[in-house]
Amino acid sequence: MKFTSSWMAVHGLLLAGLIVATGCAQPKKPGGSAGNSTEPTAVVEEEAVVVEETAPAEDMPAEEKPAETTEAPPTPEEPATAETEKPAAAVASVTPAGEDGKPAVAEAGKVILGSDELFTGIPGDGEKVTVEEIKAWLDDPKNHEPLDFELPFGMAKGATEIKGVDKNPLTRAKIELGRQLYFDPRLSADFSVSCADCHHPQEGFAKHTQFGVGIKGQTGGRNSPVSYNRILSDKQFWDGRAGSLEEQAVGPIANPIEMGNTHEACVLCLQGVEGYKLQFDKIFGRMDIEAVGEALASFERAIVTGPAPFDYAEAMKPFEQLDPEDIEADEELKASYEKVKAGVEANPLSDGAKRGMEIYFSEKGSCSACHVGANLTDEKYHNIGVGMDKPEPDVGRFEVTKDEKEKGAFKTPTIRNVASSAPYMHDGSQQSLEEVVEFYAKGGHPNPTLSDKIKKLDLTEQDKKDLVEFMKQGTTGTFPKINPSRLPE
Ligand code: HEC
Numbered sequence: 209m210k211f212t213s214s215w216m217a218v219h220g221l222l223l224a225g226l227i228v229a230t231g232c233a234q235p236k237k238p239g240g241s242a243g244n245s246t247e248p249t250a251v252v253e254e255e256a257v258v259v260e261e262t263a264p265a266e267d268m269p270a271e272e273k274p275a276e277t278t279e280a281p282p283t284p285e286e287p288a289t290a291e292t293e294k295p296a297a298a299v300a301s302v303t304p305a306g307e308d309g310k311p312a313v314a315e316a317g318k319v320i321l322g323s324d325e326l327f328t329g330i331p332g333d334g335e336k337v338t339v340e341e342i343k344a345w346l347d348d349p350k351n352h353e354p355l356d357f358e359l360p361f362g363m364a365k366g367a368t369e370i371k372g373v374d375k376n377p378l379t380r381a382k383i384e385l386g387r388q389l390y391f392d393p394r395l396s397a398d399f400s401v402s403c404a405d406c407h408h409p410q411e412g413f414a415k416h417t418q419f420g421v422g423i424k425g426q427t428g429g430r431n432s433p434v435s436y437n438r439i440l441s442d443k444q445f446w447d448g449r450a451g452s453l454e455e456q457a458v459g460p461i462a463n464p465i466e467m468g469n470t471h472e473a474c475v476l477c478l479q480g481v482e483g484y485k486l487q488f489d490k491i492f493g494r495m496d497i498e499a500v501g502e503a504l505a506s507f508e509r510a511i512v513t514g515p516a517p518f519d520y521a522e523a524m525k526p527f528e529q530l531d532p533e534d535i536e537a538d539e540e541l542k543a544s545y546e547k548v549k550a551g552v553e554a555n556p557l558s559d560g561a562k563r564g565m566e567i568y569f570s571e572k573g574s575c576s577a578c579h580v581g582a583n584l585t586d587e588k589y590h591n592i593g594v595g596m597d598k599p600e601p602d603v604g605r606f607e608v609t610k611d612e613k614e615k616g617a618f619k620t621p622t623i624r625n626v627a628s629s630a631p632y633m634h635d636g637s638q639q640s641l642e643e644v645v646e647f648y649a650k651g652g653h654p655n656p657t658l659s660d661k662i663k664k665l666d667l668t669e670q671d672k673k674d675l676v677e678f679m680k681q682g683t684t685g686t687f688p689k690i691n692p693s694r695l696p697e
């Protein structure tokens with residue numbers, strides 16, 4: 209099952225959806241059957257718009273050069289050029305003194321995405337947010353201003369690759385509405401499944417099961433990917449079939465095996481919740497499935513992970529190539545050096561992770577041939593051979609592009625915080641990072657369309673341990689703290 213929902217299946221669910229179209233103000237217990245509302249059933253005249261989750265084949269995005277991972281070190285000969293400002297710029301948001309390693313201080317007036325303050329929910333004490341609290345929140349103009357934000361240190365290397373906010377500007381009100389929707393099981397047909405069930409903050413924003421588990425315990429054939437750092441990601445899903453985060457976000461709602469709803473029934477249900485209606489009306493001036501997608505996408509774009517030890521080690525690299533006397537002689541350079549040094553000291557790489565980082569970024573491991581850039585992914589599709597030994601393998605990107613060369617190619621996942629989101633790969637077939645490294649060491653799984661970047665690696669047992677250690681210790685940064693409750697009554 210690759211989410212090519214058949215017309216029949218969706219139609220059947222639409223009918224089911226109509227029956228339960230109202231009365232969603234009371235979320236049911238997980239697994240509870242829907243439809244016991246006493247309110248009159250809403251009648252929808254129009255034909256349902258069946259939104260196929262499988263998007264029509266789209267052209268691959270123009271091949272872009274993967275982001276450089278290291279900045280050229282400034283040359284001491286030309287101390288006054290823009291080049292010398294690079295290390296300073298690269299560390300602009302480091303506050304090494306922060307106890308949890310989080311950059312707590314943003315430039316004046318700016319918010320650092322991923323900051324906890326964006327996710328506390330509408331102010332108030334109750335388990336649910338009341339209509340009065342929502343009105344007060346919506347009346348504050350500050351919550352509707354386009355958010356003046358920056359990315360946290362580490363992810364900030366990707367500041368030029370930010371996606372989607374031009375069309376769908378971030379505001380506090382949108383992020384907050386998206387947070388509520390993300391945790392709300394009322395988006396599913398029987399009120400039993402929310403986005404968070406398959407992308408839970410406590411499970412690395414993914415799920416520790418091989419496949420996502422949807423309504424009535426149904427499973428598909430793919431593992432739940434992480435839902436953080438989406439702000440640097442354009443096309444979504446393992447095969448990139450959703451053209452944007454907005455488009456992706458509404459997919460699971462109508463997917464028969466995920467949330468099993470229809471978009472019409474979902475919107476009707478949300479319209480019946482006064483707290484939601486108030487928010488949609490004020491924020492979007494409309495209440496439709498596109499607005500649901502825009503709110504969810506805004507919430508996901510705000511989930512950005514904080515710096516990991518390797519970010520500090522990387523920032524130190526340009527300085528290591530400079531003559532210490534030159535650093536000493538240049539006040540600005542010295543100040544940024546001191547900042548980075550303090551960051552490295554507060555967030556050190558373990559010895560094993562240090563060695564593993566060398567392997568990861570060099571020919572020896574070549575991991576950075578694909579897992580590169582600020583979010584440690586090139587956002588491209590490659591066949592590394594996972595599942596290609598099956599009689600009928602998942603063809604991945606091929607289904608979208610129909611390009612033979614892309615048979616079995618999947619989108620490169622991020623390595624940031626990867627230790628938090630086992631099991632691994634599009635089919636959840638690998639249980640541990642040790643298993644993943646063994647898989648790469650033997651050269652992936654041979655098949656006709658295997659990427660030419662995948663080759664047998666010459667790694668000792670110690671090298672393998674070090675690579676794992678780098679992924680566990682070196683790439684683990686901070687996650688934002690997100691309030692899962694405070695949904696509208
Ligand atoms: C039943 C489990 C399940 C539910 C519920 C679910 N997802 Fe997913 N999600 C998945 C799986 C599995 C995939 C990968 C599917 C694929 O690639 O074909 C995925 C993919 C994604 C992706 C793409 C990530 C990437 O790297 O491309 C995002 C973002 C996402 N989901 C967000 C959401 C949101 C928002 C919701 C709620 C509206 C949601 N999911 C509900 C299981 C689920």
Ligand code: HEC
Pocket residue numbers: 568573574575576577578579589590591592593594618619620621622623626629631632633634635641644645648659661662675
């Ligand atoms: C040719 C590009 C390429 C290279 C080189 C590469 N990877 Fe991957 N990596 C991928 C792709 C694509 C996937 C997803 C494959 C799938 O699910 O079928 C992946 C998956 C992973 C995963 C699973 C992540 C998750 O969330 O499921 C880990 C961990 C990983 N790679 C680590 C590494 C390491 C370590 C190296 C170096 C030894 C490496 N990769 C080299 C492209 C690459």
